[in-house]
Amino acid sequence: MKIKLTIAYDGAAYAGWQAQKVGLGVQQLVEEAMAKILPGARRLHSSSRTDAGVHALGMVAQVEITDRPAMTMRKLALALNAHLPPDIRVMAVTRARPEFDARFDAKGKQYRYFIWNAPAMNPLQRHHAWHVARPLNLAAMRAAAKLFLGRHDFKSLAATRAYEMKSTVRTLSRCDIQRRGPSITVIIEGDGFLYKMCRGIVGTLTQIGQGKIVVDEVKTILDKKDRRAAGMTAPAHGLVLWKVFY
Numbered sequence: 001m002k003i004k005l006t007i008a009y010d011g012a013a014y015a016g017w018q019a020q021k022v023g024l025g026v027q028q029l030v031e032e033a034m035a036k037i038l039p040g041a042r043r044l045h046s047s048s049r050t051d052a053g054v055h056a057l058g059m060v061a062q063v064e065i066t067d068r069p070a071m072t073m074r075k076l077a078l079a080l081n082a083h084l085p086p087d088i089r090v091m092a093v094t095r096a097r098p099e100f101d102a103r104f105d106a107k108g109k110q111y112r113y114f115i116w117n118a119p120a121m122n123p124l125q126r127h128h129a130w131h132v133a134r135p136l137n138l139a140a141m142r143a144a145a146k147l148f149l150g151r152h153d154f155k156s157l158a159a160t161r162a163y164e165m166k167s168t169v170r171t172l173s174r175c176d177i178q179r180r181g182p183s184i185t186v187i188i189e190g191d192g193f194l195y196k197m198c199r200g201i202v203g204t205l206t207q208i209g210q211g212k213i214v215v216d217e218v219k220t221i222l223d224k225k226d227r228r229a230a231g232m233t234a235p236a237h238g239l240v241l242w243k244v245f246y
Contacts, residue, residue: 001068003076004096005030005044007059010087012127012237017050017059026050026088030061033083037076040066047102047244048109051196053236055128058091058110058243062102108173108245110189113202114238118182129183130202130238136209138179144208145175145186147218148201155225157201158194159233168194168225177205187242196233204231 007030015023019031027044034041047060069076073093080090114129116122121131155168174189186202204221207213213231221230 001066002062002064002096002098002100003073004094004100004102005061005063005077005080005090006092007061008057008089008091009055009059010127011050011053011055013087015052016054017046017048017056023052026056026059027061029084029088030080030090033080034063036083037079038065038067038069045102047106048241050239050241051236054239054241055237056241059241060102060106060244060246062096062100102244105246106244108189108191109193109241110174110187110243110245111193111198112240112242113186113188113198113234114240115184115186115202115206116182117179117184122182125183127237128240130206130235132206132210134210136184136206137211138177138184138209140211140215141205141209142177144205144215144218145177147215147222148172148175152222153225154194154197154200154222156221156227156230157197157204158227159196159200160227161195165194170194170197175201198239199234199236200227200230202234202238206234207231 009026014026017026019025019028031044042064044061044063050056077090077093116125116129116131117136119133149172151171153169170190170192172190176187178185188198
């Protein structure tokens with residue numbers, strides 16, 4: 001039997017989602033909680049990875065179990081949460097079809113990045129938003145955000161991995177910037193994301209908002225396919241994996 005879990009977590013205390021040789025991953029704790037309730041449960045397979053310090057509201061994972069649980073899916077979620085720390089929560093558990101694959105069945109993902117744009121940081125948001133004290137030109141940022149839409153090679157916006165990617169081409173269907181007082185939210189949706197790509201986009205947009213990069217440079221940044229051509233990488237703690245689409 002295969003089940004699907006939707007998991008939320010505050011990533012501040014963790015070395016990312018994936019179980020780690022060094023450092024504690026969220027996956028490890030969820031698997032340990034699962035083993036206490038369903039001893040026959042196999043390894044969790046997730047829709048995504050998140051880096052150290054990145055949060056999630058809608059991480060999706062699947063697990064195969066050998067025996068049908070003696071409780072409902074709702075009670076299974078409650079039981080798992082009883083064995084998890086308060087910064088990790090299983091939001092929902094549902095039965096999945098046998099062929100369901102959390103990673104390869106995903107049609108797209110939505111990330112949200114939170115910025116606090118005011119001279120003084122809101123102390124209640126210090127672990128979940130990037131403090132940018134300098135005023136930002138939202139009109140310039142929104143104009144630049146539109147240039148990231150569509151199918152592009154995003155190599156200039158992604159950090160380098162130890163191995164060569166088969167393709168660095170991805171398609172963005174949404175890149176919106178919303179503001180409510182000092183709180184700015186960058187909403188990015190796409191069919192997939194490269195390593196630190198969202199944070200590279202947000203860092204570049206923020207530097208455009210500060211006047212350090214001009215809007216017209218976005219096309220050149222994409223064409224160069226060189227990380228040095230783009231702006232900074234925004235800090236991890238402002239990023240949330242918001243939703244996975246199936």
